Amino acid sequence: AGEGERGRARSLLTDGMSKPPVPVVSLTYLCMLTVLIAMATLSPQSVEPPPPSPPCPARAFTCPSHCERRGLWHCKPLAAHRAAVVASSADDAERSRAAGLMRKRGLANFKEAVKLLRNVHARFPDDVEVKLELADALNGVMRVETNANSLVIEGTLDTPANKKIWRTLGDEALPLAKAAHQADPSSIRALAVYADAYMFSSSAKGIVQQAVTGASVEYKRIANALLxxxxxxxxxxxxxxxxxxxxxxxxxxxxxxxxxxxxxxxxxxxxxxxxxxxxxxxxxxxxxxxxxxxxxxxxxxxxxxxxxxxxxxxxxxxxxxxxxxxxxxxxxxx
The missing domain is CATH 1.25.40 (Serine Threonine Protein Phosphatase 5, Tetratricopeptide repeat)
Known part of the structure; x- marks a missing residue:
């Protein structure tokens, strides 16, 4: 009987040694894992997506000023523009003052708005809304000072003095307005500001020159778009x-x-x-x-x-x- 008891004991010992050992999990590891799960659950971190960039349509093998070419038919937003979007000019004090002056109208207000918006544009050179506002203010100055190059019964208003104004301010307003129009072709305001800027800038060359050159083609295209x-x-x-x-x-x-x-x-x-x-x-x-x-x-x-x-x-x-x-x-x- 004694011999049988010893045999069963040896059998149990052998069977226990043949099984794989149970892994021991570190208590420190379990504590760290628990803390991380709790932090993720109780304090979720929201990641803001990057601000969307304005569209970059490729037109006539060119890209808007806030874009760069990527292949023959594609344009990609510039990194500088994305940074400018983040550094928003919406709360700029001079921009707010200029907006108030534009609402009041009048030559003196337009001129002061131009000064303010030039400063804002220098701080936010890639902000297309600021470009549009500056072009609009420049158009306002030209409109009042030259009576909008309106029709008159005899002759025209394209005098040397008016041409000088259109050449100076019109050539400043035109690229700004064009960039804003290209950034948002569906905006009627951008189209109208571009139309005025183009009319003033091209009028600096004289009515006859405008009518017989390629300037008249773009002029009529813009006018037809306004229709x-x-x-x-x-x-x-x-x-x-x-x-x-x-x-x-x-x-x-x-x-x-x-x-x-x-x-x-x-x-x-x-x-x-x-x-x-x-x-x-x-x-x-x-x-x-x-x-x-x-x-x-x-x-x-x-x-x-x-x-x-x-x-x-x-x-x-x-x-x-x-x-x-x-x-x-x-x-x-x-």
């Missing part, structure tokens, strides 16, 4: 095209085509500018009765927009002059 927004600024696209055909020399110029565009503008909005322009072209066509009626209506009509209001006094003065000339012409040709 897609007939309610903006009282169909200003009609006025761009009507004005072009009214002053361009033969064979480009066409008073009949100009009259049709201005008629379209008046049908959209019988504003002081649109009625005055219609009166000018009708007078030039020898339709003095129609011109008299348009000038008479222009005197009683309000301005149709802020930009039209910038030259409201000029439009009133020239409408009264046109009415007097039309009445005199009717008396002469009785």
């Amino acid at each position: 897609d927004y007939p309610t903006h600024d009282s169909c200003v696209g009609c006025c761009f095209l009507g004005g072009f055909y009214a002053v361009a020399p033969w064979p480009v110029g066409n008073k009949d085509a100009a009259a049709k565009y201005f008629e379209q503008a008046v049908s959209q909005k019988a504003s002081r500018r649109n009625l005055y322009y219609s009166g000018v072209v009708e007078y030039q066509r020898g339709h003095y009765a129609e011109a008299r009626d348009f000038f008479s209506r222009a005197i009683r009509a309000p301005v149709g927009s802020e930009t039209e209001g910038d030259i409201g006094a000029f439009l009133m003065e020239r409408s009264r002059e046109g009415l007097s000339l039309s009445q005199a012409a009717l008396t002469k040709h009785k």
Whole structure:
């Protein structure tokens, strides 16, 4: 019996030694793991995604100013632009002051806004919104100082003094406005600011030069794009095209085509500018009765927009002059 008990004991000892040992987990490791899980659960870290960059459409083998080329058909945002987006100019004090001045309108306010926005642009050179605002302020100065290069019954407003203003300020405004338009082609504001800047800059070369060179192609393209927004600024696209055909020399110029565009503008909005322009072209066509009626209506009509209001006094003065000339012409040709 004793021998049997010893045999069973040896068997149990042998079986226990043949099994693999149970692994021992470090107590320190378990503690560290528990702490990490608790931190992840109780204090989750939110990671902000990088700010989105404006689109970089490749147009005519070129990239917008805030982009760089990647292959033949693709453009990629510049790292500098992404950094500029992070360093937002939205809370810039000078930018806020400039915005207030632009709302007040007037030549002195426009000039002060230009000074402020030049400073902001120097701090945020890749911010397309700042570029747009600076271009808009520069356009405001040119619009008031040169009466927006408006139509007049006799001659044009492209005097040497006005050309100097358009050349200096227009050449500054144009690349800024173009960059803003390229960054957001769907923005009607960016398109309108670009249209004004292009008109002023190209007018520095003179009406004849503009009409017979490639500048007229881009001018008409922009104006036609504005026609897609007939309610903006009282169909200003009609006025761009009507004005072009009214002053361009033969064979480009066409008073009949100009009259049709201005008629379209008046049908959209019988504003002081649109009625005055219609009166000018009708007078030039020898339709003095129609011109008299348009000038008479222009005197009683309000301005149709802020930009039209910038030259409201000029439009009133020239409408009264046109009415007097039309009445005199009717008396002469009785």
